[in-house]
Amino acid sequence: MTTTIKTRGRFGVYGGQYVPETLIANLHELEQAFEAASADEEFQSELRAILKDFVGRSTPLYPAERIGADWGGRVILKREDLTHTGAHKINNAVGQVLLARRLGKTRIVAETGAGQHGVATAAACARAGLECVVYMGALDCERQRPNVERMNLLGAEVIPCEAGSRNLKIAINEAIRDWISNPGDTHYLIGSVVGPHPYPTIVREFQSVIGREAREQYLEREGELPDAVIACVGGGSNAMGMFAGFLEDDVELHGVEAGGNGEIHAAPLNSGSPGVLHGAMQYLLQDGEGQILNTHSIAAGLDYPGVGPEHSALRDSGRAQYHVVGDDEALDAFRALSRREGIIPAVESSHALAFAKRLLGERPGLNVIVNLSGRGDKDLPSLMERGLL
Amino acid sequence: MSVHQLEAAFARAAEEGRKALMPFLMSGHPANAAFESNLEAAGAIADVIEVGVPFSDPLADGPVIQAAAAQALAGGTTLAKTLDVLQRRRPGPPVVLMLSFNQVLAGGVERFVARAANAGVSGAIIPDLPFEEQGDLRELFASRDIALIPMLAPTTNEARMRAILERAQGFVYLISVAGVTGARDAYPAGTIDYIRKAQSLSPVPVCVGFGISKPAHIEKLYEHAEGFIVGSALVRGLERGESVARILKPLRAACDAALATGTQS
């Protein structure tokens, strides 16, 4: 199902390079650098060393026994929350910083929603001595304040984006515009499996360490494969990283989109239609004229009207199934994991947890791996202020 | 209107020894009625008119045109309303639509092309539909006599330039600098070389856009292009309450000034 970079970044009809002409040369250059790096043992071993000693991999695969007992099955957590900077985003950030260095770039721009990708990028840039500019929706700056402070401390410049919905979509618009204006010295370090080819492939490859580790760890522990893996889907990078390890197996793949408050949501695979946004054909929330609709989710990292092209193809083929979990259900899972397991999950990851509960309720006794994509520290001030915890 | 009208407009300008002036107006900006009268006013001055259909997330636009698009969308501007306005306008210079690919896709590309043709549109500029993604869309547009206008950027290498220009129809849109739309004080070194290269390779008229805001810009690039596109400067002037005629007059004069200033090659 998953195509390789050789098919020029198409996943079925999805993907492509729908970008202004100014960026085409950069995308070609990036594709070549990525192909060369993939075949370069020195690059790969440097990346492995960084993942081990800077990021802290491998991350544990942890059986959450009390919550499993509560929900009626076995819940195994892939602990991406334990990585350096606290979310899976760092896997991709360190990989792309190595690519940027290979390309001779001196400046990195990134977008961020929850701030986890921004923090990861800022940390990876600090380590590599690269200038770092992070675009972040003004709404997200408010609701993920601890991450803004962390980025500043790590030496990144955070630029709040005030336009329109003041969230992740707007931040990506601004990051792309920055890149169009500075194509020579700047690398755009995109944070999910979205954007024009080769980004969805590059980010999947850098995140696939999650699924590879999880599969190996599960097999070693249990001597068999799980029944299902579950991950939340914003742009879809933690989900794609997890799914990549199990695509060829007889294992169910469940992606969980944000249902918001019921009225306004961020669930394009469930309620959208194919279109082009941010350089790729994908499922989108749009009106009849092709205007992109506003979204809402309590999780800044899921609050996005599009989704990666590979997920769009996996949805159509039926190889993966995509579900919707709303704000309240996610918050219930957030509290439950904190109380019952002593682990405070990111509000994004809580969407995946909530679906695990629902799935085990319907089919008790299943063995499921939930990708705990990040930790919830960033969410506490805003959730507490609003009396939501 | 058709791609032939577009070619004729450039041919006429060339015959008369001047450069084509192509102002950009955002549909529905600053308001629907004002857009219609501005379109007419521009028709009296321009050789070709570029009409933007507002999009929620335009990647290639700077703050001025973004704001105009947001205002137009808030005022209820749609593709359908834009095409209505174009259909009922008085005869004037050929119109080229500028919009994002998702707006073309939304109702189906074939339907878009048919509607645009019925409204008398001569060409389409779709900044996020680069050469490789156009596939057989060029032929589809051509089948209704609409030119899918190719774009070049300073980052386009020569081999790619050749491939793009080989299939060019109508005119070629040269993005003057790596960047988004918006006024600039000066152009970086190398701009003229890039424009000159494109002109030497192009079988169709070369038009320069992005950042053309004052006569000095046109004077500097005069001999290297057949036309100049003025977007943000016009939109910003309209925001300030100036008239189309007042904003375009000095730019028109710069386009006409070949013999007077002796800069013609």
Ligand SMILES: Cc1ncc(COP(=O)(O)O)c(C=O)c1O
């Ligand atoms: C902890 C966490 N999980 C998930 C996401 C969603 O992104 P993706 O779908 O690319 O994994 C984010 C994004 O900010 C995040 O911070």
